[in-house]
Amino acid sequence: xxxxxxxxxxxxxxxxxxxxxxxxxIIMAKLxxxxxxxxxxPLAIQAFYRNKGKRVFNRRxxxxxxxxFTPNKDIKSAEQAKIVREFAREQRILYYxxxxxxxxxxxxxxxxxxxxxxxxxxxxxxxxxxxxxxxAFATGVGSTDLAAAMLTGKAWFKVPSTIKLVFKGxxxxxxxxxxxxxxxxxxxxxxxxxxxxxxxTGPVIDKLSxxxxxxxxxxxxxxxxxTGIVPPDEITRAYAEPRAQRKPRYYFSDAxxxxxRVEEFNVTAMEPxxxxxxxxxxxxxxxEVGNVVLDQAVIGSCTNGRIEDLREAAMLLxxxxxxxxxxxxxxxxxxxxxxxxxxxxxxxxxxxxxCIVSPPTxxxxxxxxxxxxxxxxxxxSTTNRNFVGRMGHTKSExxxxxxxxxxxxxxxGRLALPREVRGSGWKQGVKK
Amino acid sequence: xxxxxxVHKFGDDVNTDEIIPAxxxxxxxxxxxxxxxxxxxxxxxxxxxxxxxxIAAGKNFGCGSSREHAPLAIxxxxxxxxxxxxxxxxxxRNAFNIGLTIMESAAAAEAxxxxxxxxxxxxxxxxxxxxxxxxxxxxxxxxMQDLIAAGGLMxxxxxxxxx
Numbered sequence: 001x002x003x004x005x006x007x008x009x010x011x012x013x014x015x016x017x018x019x020x021x022x023x024x025x026i027i028m029a030k031l032x033x034x035x036x037x038x039x040x041x042p043l044a045i046q047a048f049y050r051n052k053g054k055r056v057f058n059r060r061x062x063x064x065x066x067x068x069f070t071p072n073k074d075i076k077s078a079e080q081a082k083i084v085r086e087f088a089r090e091q092r093i094l095y096y097x098x099x100x101x102x103x104x105x106x107x108x109x110x111x112x113x114x115x116x117x118x119x120x121x122x123x124x125x126x127x128x129x130x131x132x133x134x135x136a137f138a139t140g141v142g143s144t145d146l147a148a149a150m151l152t153g154k155a156w157f158k159v160p161s162t163i164k165l166v167f168k169g170x171x172x173x174x175x176x177x178x179x180x181x182x183x184x185x186x187x188x189x190x191x192x193x194x195x196x197x198x199x200x201t202g203p204v205i206d207k208l209s210x211x212x213x214x215x216x217x218x219x220x221x222x223x224x225x226x227t228g229i230v231p232p233d234e235i236t237r238a239y240a241e242p243r244a245q246r247k248p249r250y251y252f253s254d255a256x257x258x259x260x261r262v263e264e265f266n267v268t269a270m271e272p273x274x275x276x277x278x279x280x281x282x283x284x285x286x287x288e289v290g291n292v293v294l295d296q297a298v299i300g301s302c303t304n305g306r307i308e309d310l311r312e313a314a315m316l317l318x319x320x321x322x323x324x325x326x327x328x329x330x331x332x333x334x335x336x337x338x339x340x341x342x343x344x345x346x347x348x349x350x351x352x353x354x355c356i357v358s359p360p361t362x363x364x365x366x367x368x369x370x371x372x373x374x375x376x377x378x379x380x381s382t383t384n385r386n387f388v389g390r391m392g393h394t395k396s397e398x399x400x401x402x403x404x405x406x407x408x409x410x411x412x413g414r415l416a417l418p419r420e421v422r423g424s425g426w427k428q429g430v431k432k
Numbered sequence: 433x434x435x436x437x438x439v440h441k442f443g444d445d446v447n448t449d450e451i452i453p454a455x456x457x458x459x460x461x462x463x464x465x466x467x468x469x470x471x472x473x474x475x476x477x478x479x480x481x482x483x484x485x486x487i488a489a490g491k492n493f494g495c496g497s498s499r500e501h502a503p504l505a506i507x508x509x510x511x512x513x514x515x516x517x518x519x520x521x522x523x524x525r526n527a528f529n530i531g532l533t534i535m536e537s538a539a540a541a542e543a544x545x546x547x548x549x550x551x552x553x554x555x556x557x558x559x560x561x562x563x564x565x566x567x568x569x570x571x572x573x574x575x576m577q578d579l580i581a582a583g584g585l586m587x588x589x590x591x592x593x594x595x
Contacts (some may be wrong), residue, residue: 026573026575028595038503039454039457039499040498040500043458043500043501043504047586051589051590052587052588052590069457069458070486074458076458076459077458078456080458080459080460083442123498124496124498124500125498126496126497126498126522128498139477140498140522141525141526142498142499142500142503142522142525142529142530143500143587144500144525144526144529144530144584145525145526145529145585147586148585148586148589148594151589152589152594154594156558156594157576158477158573158575189493190445190495191445191495191518191520192491193520194518194520194521203567208481219524224492224495224520224521224569226521255541279445310482313499341510365498367447367449367452367453367454367455367458368454368455385447385496385497386447387449387450387496388446388447388449388450388470388472388473389449389450389453390454391448394472
């Protein structure tokens with residue numbers, strides 16, 4: 001009998017062709033997919049050619065997504081995007097998107113069924129851990145690892161130990177997946193899960209939508225984690241199977257699997273939270289943050305740019321105006337989400353409220369374009385990092401929050417709770 | 433190899449946005465990246481840093497984005513070695529992959545800007561010449577030593593060792 005394993009360990013064992021693996025083992029794993037974007041892929045492509053690369057190991061297992069500085073923000077970015085485009089054409093990369101088809105990689109790949117449950121994936125982007133929401137093992141690496149993967153189809157891993165997070169209790173109204181993961185990062189700290197995997201479980205997660213799970217796994221890296229994984233269930237199957245480009249494999253942790261530790265969270269008394277500048281672990285309830293006057297609100301990104309996120313914001317913005325001094329930027333994460341938002345009338349709600357609606361791009365999240373902050377400015381953002389200078393000037397500030405908190409704050413002109421802007425027809429404790 | 437150099441000290445959780453801000457990520461040119469290295473942590477650093485200098489930092493150095501531009505910029509600026517109390521995972525991996533020398537050691541906690549360190553990368557012995565104190569670095573795992581011996585990950589691949 002092989003040793004009892006977590007689902008993450010099982011996926012790595014399968015990829016390594018081993019019966020079992022243990023934390024600390026160094027393995028050489030066969031990859032189901034490797035990916036890069038317009039910032040990280042050019043370095044990988046250089047390394048690929050420098051090392052006499054002719055063809056990628058499998059053109060169906062490489063994904064290239066120019067999403068960070070696109071639509072090209074300046075000449076240099078255009079040159080970077082061109083390197084990726086030409087490589088994708090030359091190598092006949094199957095999963096390459098351009099023009100009006102490209103979206104934010106970690107929203108696009110799950111949506112298009114390019115990542116499926118059971119996959120072992122590396123991506124030259126730290127938020128590659130997002131795919132753990134599907135029950136995949138996915139982790140962020142650098143460009144050289146991507147180059148090696150494109151050449152060989154393999155990557156080396158040190159098998160991580162696992163911290164199990166268990167979310168219990170009754171989820172209060174307005175407390176979202178974003179609040180759950182920010183609360184967890186607040187407890188773990190930005191280095192708390194360094195080199196480790198998070199297994200995200202519990203009755204609250206069992207009921208959480210795929211969108212919510214993607215939001216949570218997306219931010220595992222902000223606690224330093226190698227990945228965050230949600231065990232697959234009916235919600236996973238219902239999401240993955242209609243769109244899967246390959247056959248999903250479902251892995252489950254053994255009852256006797258060994259965890260480094262278990263962290264329990266009772267959500268019943270939780271409130272919406274924000275992460276204050278300048279660390280994602282600097283988490284406080286919105287009710288205790290005081291009067292933080294804002295210049296900008298951003299609703300989008302690989303963390304919170306999916307259709308549920310836009311609905312959450314639109315419910316609050318409907319029939320209202322955003323504060324005249326808050327530039328409110330809505331960024332649907334993929335073209336499919338954009339069109340869905342259009343169909344549901346959400347885009348109209350945003351426009352009527354005075355928001356700016358952007359094409360899909362990572363843009364302002366990393367201070368690239370489409371909403372860069374000036375000196376002294378403050379933003380509430382549904383993105384994932386609030387480091388010094390992350391969204392612009394080194395003396396600007398970013399408060400990380402859920403789409404509901406961001407929308408309410410945009411209306412109020414200061415950090416605010418959704419209940420502060422909700423109309424009288426809304427019944428406390430009932431969503432939609 | 434023996435590295436002997438002057439310390440530039442940074443704190444905890446130095447992230448890759450500070451090491452190389454995203455506004456400069458529209459290029460892959462290492463020298464251009466080096467001209468902005470650590471700019472958002474210390475705007476004067478690119479002008480101050482000299483070839484052979486050492487960066488010392490607290491916990492979780494290199495956290496945040498996976499951008500390999502961060503270790504590349506440090507290496508291209510001539511920094512001989514980064515020592516820290518600990519490193520974030522992706523930065524740690526990237527540094528070995530591209531051949532930037534990094535070490536985890538308590539020496540990082542006590543080093544201050546201007547101190548002179550002498551580092552024996554083979555034995556992991558770190559001497560703070562200014563404080564006249566010696567430390568040992570956390571041993572480098574055997575697999576990482578193989579990577580270093582091969583000359584980085586791409587050389588490792590070229591030697592057919594990626595099996």
